[in-house]
Amino acid sequence: MNFNSAASTFDLKVLVPQKKAVGLWLMMSGYRLRYLGATLSLGGSALAKTSTYLLLRYFVDNYFGQGSPTIGLPIIALGFILLALVEGGLSFTSGRLAAQTAEGITRRLRNYLFDHIQYLPFTYHDHTQTGELIQRCSSDVDALRRFYADQAIGIGRITLLFIINFIAIIQINLELALLSVIIVPILVITSLFFFKKVSIAYEKNQEQEAVLSTTLQENLTGVRVVKAFARQNYEIDKFDRENREKYRRGRRLLMMHSLFWPITDTLCGFQMLGGFLLGAMMAINGTITIGSYLAYAGLIVWIIFPMRNLGRLIVQTSTGMVSYGRVIDIIRQNRENLDEGDYLPEGNLKGLVEFKDVCFEYQSGISAIEHITFTAYPGDVVALLGSTGSGKTTLVNLLPRFYEYTDGSIHLDGVELNRYPRRYLRKQIGIVEQEPFLFSRSIKENIIYGVERDISQEQIETAARAAAIHDVIMSFPNGYHTLVGEKGVTLSGGQKQRVAIARTLLKNPRILIFDDSTSSVDMETEAEIRQALENLMQNRTTFIIAHRIQSIMEANLILVLDKGKIVQRGTHEQLLNEDGIYRQIYEIQTRIEDELEKELTGAC
């Protein structure tokens, strides 16, 4: 398998501007010779099959008829075996080559899509449904695989069989040959018509199958509701209805099949019968030899019967085309270039961040943040406060260049942000989300996820201790090797966040973005997390997306955001002396404790 050749570096992007047929041809790049080989082998195999019948003709004519055999019996017998060997060998070769082609193309496509998708920008992922994307990467890719593995080669096979055997029969007798294929156009049209219908009926059957599964699944997951309302009989009736519909659609599909096969059987049968009659008459008249008749009787089968499948292949090809279009839609999207940018510092960032009049719009005309201006000095803690949708997250998402600001400028260590390559920025910036996504692998692997250097178990544990998650991990039976999401082990939002803190500690970024969680933890853990955070924030410019005032009182700069604008700024003390949202929130929060105290004392 020479996969690591030019074939793997082929950029599928070149398919995008092309027409479908050209695209499918281009997609085969690197495999075309192999596919050609597959087709040639098929032809060779068909030729060997035809020759078998011609050998039969020779055998019969010379050993039974008037001819005098010049070739000995053992050689003829050997000839049959040899031809079978050639036929089988070539058909095997063809199968192998076709499989290499189809599987190779599919593997390249899968890898390309996987890689492509992870390089597509946030703006793409924001608007795309996961399920839809996965569907395209699995079912549609598989439809394309079938196109190369079965359909294209299948159509080629039928065509080759027809041509070779037709020529062979012409050699026997032209008139006979022409009269033997009258039925072929009718057969092809019938099968095309039939399989079109079948594919619709099949779709409908599948749809009902899906409905049935959904009904079942909802019943199973909602078993408490069903039992609580004692709706067992109702559910049984509902399922019965869908089940019956499935039965009905299945029967319809079945009816089509049970009509198609006998009808085409009859068509083929009478065509053959006609051929037999004509051939037999010719043999009696002496126009052709008996051996020729026998060869004809064998060959005709390979012309007529395969035609019944042509319709199926053609109809399936059209589904392949639709899938091709859906896959190309993904490839058409532009990747974000991780290495684009002309300024690549040797060492680490210092962490001086200056926003000047920064604006950003997700869609043109609808601004997410407007005219943001502030400066964070290396080591500063900047707190962002605001309601959901106020632009906090958007603002910090600009720093790793997840999105490109539409106006104004951001300077990092005095250099315009978009001059830094994204890869560099993302390595320098650490992000701890409120409820971080963990991958379904072990906790250990999650902690070292994204760290490129080798890391010892000791370092991992040190990071986990600093993130106040070590003890939790050790309480699991498999410790650091516990699989996230494994039966019985579910991490709470707070625990996930601490795993992410450990991960970020190992990553050791210069700028830190932290989404402060409100998830409920007890006081001890809360203190531990505070400590973990402080460990994390040391010597780093930190942006905190804050939810409560306690966590931001020591920030060097607090920005209060509302509808994408900064409405208040300053330190905790400064903001307390100002009229505004900040003081309101502060008062409410301090009142909480007062009220609680009041209630408790009231109760006593």
Add this chain to the structure above:
Amino acid sequence: MPADYFEEEEFQTKFNGKTFLRILTLTKPHWNLLTGFLLTIIVVSGIDAYFTFLSKRIIDEGIVAKNTSVLISILMQYGVFILIQAMLVFLFIYLAGLLGEQIRFDLRRKMFNHLQRLSLAYYSKTPVGWIMARVTSDSDRVSDLITWGLLDSTWGVVSLLTSLGFMLAINWQLALIVLAILPILIVVAIEFRKRIIKEFRNVRKTNSKIVGSYNENITGVRVVKALVRENENLHEFIDLTNTMYRSSYRAAWLSALFLPTVQLISAAILGSIVWYGGLQAQYGNITIGGIQAFVSYVTFMMWPVQDLARVFAEMQHAIASAERIFSLVDAKPSVINHPGSIDPGSISGDIVFQNVSFSYDDDVPVIKNLNLHVKSGETIALVGPTGGGKTTIVNLLCRFYEPKEGKILINNRDYTEMTLESIQSRIGIVLQTPHLFSGTIRENIRYGRLDATDAEVESAAKLVGADEFITKFEKKYEAEVGEGGNLLSVGQKQLISLARAILANPEIFIMDEATSSVDTLTEALIQSGMEKLMQGRTSFIIAHRLSTIRKASRILVIEDGQVIEMGTHTELLQKRGKYHQLYTKQFRNQVNQEIDQFVSINPSLGSIKP
């Protein structure tokens, strides 16, 4: 875990005669279809072999004898048989297919109906995906075995036998050569099939891993980007696609090798026939037509052999499927109506837990010696840490499970003396993660009482305050809720399930409050809806909201399967015990959460006041 994970479970059972017989009994109600298609298929395979015999006669009696009238009469016979055959082919495809659909239908129905009877204990042990795979793919596999499997093997055996019969009649020495090589052909075919099936299973397994990998990388794309993990992820993924390539390629070349190998063995037979037949012909022992017939029979023979091999290789899997289906159908519900149980007509009244102990698995007690007397109309708030036993108490009350020790009395009667339906149909329940069914909003509310009129459905919705958001939909009550209700928000789903419960007009109301926060307005609606439901009914609330807790007539603090504190809000606060601790923590959290949405600071302030 998804259903396809369980479909590919390795199940290799030895051939089990008992199971096989039980599979056959599935066809009993449809014996007419079964005998119908079996008879047809026997005739069809007979005619198939006869066609070849007719071809021989065309050559020997027509062409070689130069007898046109005999030729025509044989050809006419041939034509008639084509028509008969066509009708028979229609019949056997249709009958076998119909039987298949019937068996599928029966199996699905049988399993579904049985599932409705099974107790919650079964569901807590059995993953939904497992059950799904049984009802979908396993029933397909079993019905395929009974229909196409039976059909192919009958056809295969009869074809082989009739072909052999005709061959023996034409020339017994040649027939013996064929007979000698036939077993080799069959064994080779079966071995091939087994390996091919195994490879295809590997392909499917790897495929589900690939899909899983796509899923994770797309869902976690933000983390991937933030940690610049793209290269490494691609490398891991390439490992997977390489495995996939190897398995699919192996499956493909095995399949590609299969037919040529079988053909080659046929060719060996053919070669022997030609050699031996040619010698015989010189002595006049065999005719041209005879040779032709042999050639046809031998080339044709690989089809029945192939089919037989496939059926045989797949049979084991189908039997394993059947065993899993039977295990489901044979599972006994653990909570059933006891003999002589009655419907008391009403279950309002005092509820008493007497020394109740319970464990899910026999070793870990979840509820320990619980004693509780709830007066009719009381509202009981259950609070305490996760895993403490709150949900179990509710499950016992609903009789989803029964106590292992002790008794639960409703209105002074042991509830196991009542029918399950009489209890459960009078309990209204709203779950933490509300479960809706695909269909319209109206259908979902009506689930509470099936004979409710449209007006009643709507007034129930109005009563809980769901009416407002429902009427904002373009289709109003006819709006689809999506699979599992996923087109609605959690809050909306909860409102609908409240309406559903209120429509049922239950005598006991149970609610598991949601922990996740919903917007303030919806929260207020849910609260008022709950209050409407609690009026005049004995209610049990697994409570997370302070307002709910404070309004309860009694609060039970449940920890380690026991009631560790009990009393009213004020009483318990004064104790300064566990409740006090829980309450203050919850208080801070809740208020903090409310403040997060500080655009609406002022409205949310009201709820802080005790």
